[in-house]
Amino acid sequence: MGLIVAVDAGGTKTDCMVGTERGEVLARAWAGPANLQVSGPQAMRAEILAAVAKARAQLPAGDETFDVLFVGAAGVARPGDREEVSALLKETGVAGKVVVDNDAVIALAGGTLGQPGVVVIAGTGSIAFGVNARGERARAGGWGYVLGDEGSAYDIGRQALASVMRASDGRGEPTALCDAILQHFKITSPDDLVGLVYQKGLGRADIAGLAVLVAEVARKGDRVARRILRKAGTELGAAAASVVRKLGMGSEAVLCVTSGGVFRAGELVRRALVRELAKTCPACEVVEARFPPVVGAYLLGIQEAGSRITGRVVENIEDSLFRPV
Template identity: 35%
Template sequence: MATFVIGADGGGTKTELVLVDVTGNLVSKTRVASTNYQAMGGQKVRQELLTGIGRLLKKSNIPASKIDHLFFGLAGAGRKRDQEEVRALFNDTEYKGKITVESDAIIALEGAFATEPGIIIISGTGAICFGKNEEGRVVRSGGWGYLLGDEGSGYSIGRSAIVAALQDFDGRGEKTELRQRITQNFNLNSIDEIIPLVYQNKIDRVKIANLAPLVFELAQRGDAKSEEIVRNTGRDLGLLAKAVAQKLNFAGEEIKVALIGSVFIQKETLVNNISKELYEISWNISINDPMFQPAYGAALMAMKNVRVEINEGLLANLKNSIQNFVDLN
């Protein structure tokens, strides 16, 4: 009889869980609240994951004894100690010994390339890059937060836009439509009114990051300062990927890159400058969307942990079942 695995993608706002059989058929999926280990704490993480698992089993009418492995990719669980603590939360359940815990970035990497080597660049409010080589070595670049890094992120784009607008106001920077548009965006009378709002955190880093689409819009309309910010963003993201490629000794080899996150809604304006940095490592570059979402990356890793071969047939089955899935519950 068929056996099953569960994959979970635990982010800062929600957690996606999927139940997949070991031939690649999506059986059930559900969503629960955040399971960020650092932000929510162990008991909340346990409660949400058990709720999600229970829903999956109830919707599919599958007993817990049929679950071979569970793979949780959780925000805030990047350290080995954190992973051990999360596993221990389930020692009094029937899933003891069947659980693997990793960071949410790792399952995004595994899903993007269906557990094969490659590099992911993640850019939303923040930015980080991960890569894996044929030997399974995983390295990272960036992700040091908005105070110490996050170059290439939505926040970095928004901050650069505000700086450009203020420099225009001062007369020490070139004229830019950003000044008027940001003033309107925050219902200000003058752009200098933004200063106390930022320092008092009334305009926080998320609101600053949300200026990114405006910058892309003005760049497409020919605003020189916005074009410069977009070019610099592509370069910074390319530098993240180049650092990872160098650490993984990808020089001269095919480099597969997947782009993840809200900033890449405008990926056409970024790809050339990302590629320009990577061409210093190899001319054989491919930049694409992820093959699978992170929760399915977790499910694939669960399969590998019980020695299921991840072959083309299984991946085709998984892709088709995701596309054709109808949730009747």
């Protein structure tokens, strides 16, 4: 029996697992971040192959032939992107069959186990993506940090930093984010953020990492922090609503799966999302993703290998999966 290798190549890390068509997970490994639009196809291929090699090294000798490689990758937005990355991976001979799709597709599959629905991903970036019962797809958002990743952790972190500057120079409301962010970076004045951001190269991941801190400050009741999180949730809900409309599912009991670190930052984001989405889709059900995206890639890989996703397969995965990240 052949093996499936599944990859979630994301902006923060590349997550890889190997398993059988029956859902028995045999290996899991990680490599560095890879976003097609940001790093380009060669860097993406390198990270994917690095993760696959690490996972392969965990397999018992002999078990090294992969039937299917299924990759969900950040920044894969246009049809040409899928073919480009797929061709680059095919020529390495890593698996008999190579399928590349975007990371939203695998996040949805990890949440709905292959059923129709909508996924809202809010990690470093953000996107809403859905598939209806006719197999039609739609997306909204997911355009990156310049063109718009409203509701993403980066967006939340950047707004927190901007709020600190607004408060510090009297343009905006005072906020406990000031002290929290100064302590976080071990600096004494908001002015020090300038050097930190523009000279010491505080990166997008560092800024996205502030979302956790915003959630903490919001829990203590800070109005500015709470407003940032509510706005993020509303933006994410608007993206989900747009997908629901495009797929003609407004009157259905749509399963809306949330995925990504922003939803672990507290209830405010989720509640605002539910409120906004309910305007378009009153019967929607908003749930957390059951599995991480890499398992979605694995499930889709099992289908590509010609097997069905049965309850037994899902149970096997739950029994054998390393702790979900």
